[in-house]
Amino acid sequence: MLEKQLIKDGQKWVNENRGLKCSNEHYSSPRISSEIGDCSMPLTFDHYNWCSLQCQYCFAYFFKSNNPAITKLTLKAVDEKALINTISGKAKSKREKEMYEVFYKKKFLLHWGGLADPFCNFEKANRVGYTLMSALGEMNYPTLFSFKGATIFEEDYLALFQKYSAQKNFAFQASIITADEKLAKKAEIGVPSPTRRLEALKTLSDMGYWTILRLRPFIIGVSDSHLDELLGRALEAGIKGVSMEFFAMDARVSEGMRLRYEWLAGIIGVQGGADGLMDYFKKLSPSERGGYRRLNRLVKEVYVRKVYEFCLKNDLVFGCSDPDFKELNMSGSCCAMPDNHPGNRLLENWSRHQLTYALKEARLNYHRNGVKQKVTFAGVYGGPEVLAAGYLDSKGLSQDHVAVVGQCNAVRQNLTHRIILQRQWNNLRSPANPRNYLHGKLMPTGIDSEGNLEYIYSPMEYERRWIKEGVDLSIR
Amino acid sequence: MGFEQFFNISGDKVKKYESLLKTAKTENEKREFESALLVPVALPDFGGQRPTADAIEDLTARLVFANEEEAALFNRHFKVSQYVERSCHDLKLLIGLLQLVEEGKINYDARTGAVHIVVRETTYQRRSKVG
Numbered sequence: 001m002l003e004k005q006l007i008k009d010g011q012k013w014v015n016e017n018r019g020l021k022c023s024n025e026h027y028s029s030p031r032i033s034s035e036i037g038d039c040s041m042p043l044t045f046d047h048y049n050w051c052s053l054q055c056q057y058c059f060a061y062f063f064k065s066n067n068p069a070i071t072k073l074t075l076k077a078v079d080e081k082a083l084i085n086t087i088s089g090k091a092k093s094k095r096e097k098e099m100y101e102v103f104y105k106k107k108f109l110l111h112w113g114g115l116a117d118p119f120c121n122f123e124k125a126n127r128v129g130y131t132l133m134s135a136l137g138e139m140n141y142p143t144l145f146s147f148k149g150a151t152i153f154e155e156d157y158l159a160l161f162q163k164y165s166a167q168k169n170f171a172f173q174a175s176i177i178t179a180d181e182k183l184a185k186k187a188e189i190g191v192p193s194p195t196r197r198l199e200a201l202k203t204l205s206d207m208g209y210w211t212i213l214r215l216r217p218f219i220i221g222v223s224d225s226h227l228d229e230l231l232g233r234a235l236e237a238g239i240k241g242v243s244m245e246f247f248a249m250d251a252r253v254s255e256g257m258r259l260r261y262e263w264l265a266g267i268i269g270v271q272g273g274a275d276g277l278m279d280y281f282k283k284l285s286p287s288e289r290g291g292y293r294r295l296n297r298l299v300k301e302v303y304v305r306k307v308y309e310f311c312l313k314n315d316l317v318f319g320c321s322d323p324d325f326k327e328l329n330m331s332g333s334c335c336a337m338p339d340n341h342p343g344n345r346l347l348e349n350w351s352r353h354q355l356t357y358a359l360k361e362a363r364l365n366y367h368r369n370g371v372k373q374k375v376t377f378a379g380v381y382g383g384p385e386v387l388a389a390g391y392l393d394s395k396g397l398s399q400d401h402v403a404v405v406g407q408c409n410a411v412r413q414n415l416t417h418r419i420i421l422q423r424q425w426n427n428l429r430s431p432a433n434p435r436n437y438l439h440g441k442l443m444p445t446g447i448d449s450e451g452n453l454e455y456i457y458s459p460m461e462y463e464r465r466w467i468k469e470g471v472d473l474s475i476r
Numbered sequence: 477m478g479f480e481q482f483f484n485i486s487g488d489k490v491k492k493y494e495s496l497l498k499t500a501k502t503e504n505e506k507r508e509f510e511s512a513l514l515v516p517v518a519l520p521d522f523g524g525q526r527p528t529a530d531a532i533e534d535l536t537a538r539l540v541f542a543n544e545e546e547a548a549l550f551n552r553h554f555k556v557s558q559y560v561e562r563s564c565h566d567l568k569l570l571i572g573l574l575q576l577v578e579e580g581k582i583n584y585d586a587r588t589g590a591v592h593i594v595v596r597e598t599t600y601q602r603r604s605k606v607g
């Protein structure tokens with residue numbers, strides 16, 4: 001009954017929005033991701049404010065349905081001409097100029113597909129993205145697409161990507177959570193089947209692009225049953241990396257989300273519906289991480305090991321965006337973008353001033369040199385003399401961060417991302433604190449010379465056990 | 477190696493879970509095994525010294541007025557925001573006044589609270605008065 005209702009509602013959304021044209025209002029994007037603390041590509045972009053797809057686990061749906069500022073459903077697109085002008089150095093507004101100085105001038109990697117799909121039905125009807133993609137190709141601007149939608153199969157889009165395939169300034173990651181077609185159809189309404197998405201990856205891989213299987217969200221009870229099949233088929237499609245992250249459950253629930261949780265509980269195999277699922281997540285998630293409940297690493301280990309070993313065996317980049325096992329990343333980007341990309345070096349142009357990179361380096365230092373590395377705030381995010389990241393010290397750009405909500409104007413206007421990160425770093429009660437967020441992978445040892453908390457890499461039992469069982473943990 | 481010892485218990489749990497996983501026939505059973513076996517362990521507390529101030533706190537001060545009249549006077553000259561908490565960030569007037577105190581152009585008696593502007597007359601002005 002519930003399943004029928006959700007699928008019916010999802011299909012209604014997809015059908016009603018087919019061919020929908022944008023309003024005259026513009027949507028503001030790119031923005032800086034609030035996951036800036038451990039994200040290598042904080043320059044995140046969506047060209048529409050909504051997505052035409054209906055994935056039942058969608059975290060963007062969750063955020064938007066809990067956002068009191070969103071009061072009407074109007075489809076808006078970015079001002080593509082203004083954005084192209086800004087990227088090419090003809091910025092007009094203060095923010096545009098700052099974005100140019102901090103990101104576009106340096107050709108910082110653009111991550112397209114943060115809260116909506118770049119190739120969903122809205123793109124098919126409006127083609128705002130096509131104009132932008134052409135311009136990015138012309139400018140040789142490095143861009144990573146996260147997608148599921150089918151518009152990429154349109155002839156002119158394929159021709160566009162074929163045109164720039166020698167230049168290789170684009171990279172692609174397709175999100176697939178299961179190889180089971182029937183299950184996918186129930187969970188991802190209006191989304192092309194896993195087979196179709198694998199075809200898209202194959203087409204793009206054959207063109208010579210860097211392609212990634214985005215195994216996100218990995219839902220235990222859904223993604224584990226056909227995991228071997230999915231990995232095998234993705235490998236055949238020519239992927240170069242796998243990026244995984246487990247489904248997390250927010251303690252705040254909107255009415256629509258509760259229905260989805262009710263339904264997810266049935267698929268995952270938890271008794272008691274949404275309440276049962278909530279209890280399951282509450283029991284198995286470390287309380288130190290707060291209300292955004294992520295299962296603890298013991299539950300995830302079996303699956304992470306399988307994917308990690310698969311990547312080792314097939315020479316793929318393993319990426320883990322989950323705070324647990326984040327140390328296993330084979331590059332400093334948990335989206336599985338490579339440290340080195342000889343095809344186009346601009347695709348290496350993502351930030352190393354973040355926790356994922358530092359944690360990977362700490363893991364290498366332990367498993368190659370036997371050193372338990374100390375991790376300092378300045379070492380991760382750069383000291384005052386190292387302003388390579390740029391965006392960390394902007395007062396204007398920090399207004400994108402969720403932490404400014406509820407702050408008084410005086411404090412808000414003086415905030416920078418560095419200050420926000422520093423507060424989290426030094427507050428052992430904050431769920432975003434490295435000790436809590438990584439659940440013990442980094443443990444505080446004292447205060448450094450600048451007055452910030454100092455952490456140390458904490459080797460765990462699983463590392464010793466995996467090594468004993470022949471798993472190499474010294475892979476870069 | 478204290479942390480390695482701390483997490484040793486976890487390894488046994490995972491091994492046991494893996495063997496039970498093979499015997500599970502339904503997803504429900506798997507979730508029950510997880511709920512029973514794989515409960516997270518609380519992290520040890522940090523007993524060392526903690527930092528107490530950061531950059532914004534260094535720039536922030538709380539003002540407490542002696543009475544409502546003083547608070548109203550302050551409000552008339554500084555744009556105090558009423559959003560979430562009372563605050564103001566445009567303190568140019570206050571900073572300007574304090575700089576005059578520093579330069580000796582305003583005298584302030586901390587004991588009595590008396591304030592007066594120091595008028596420095598030119599030699600010509602002084603002689604004119606005498607004349």
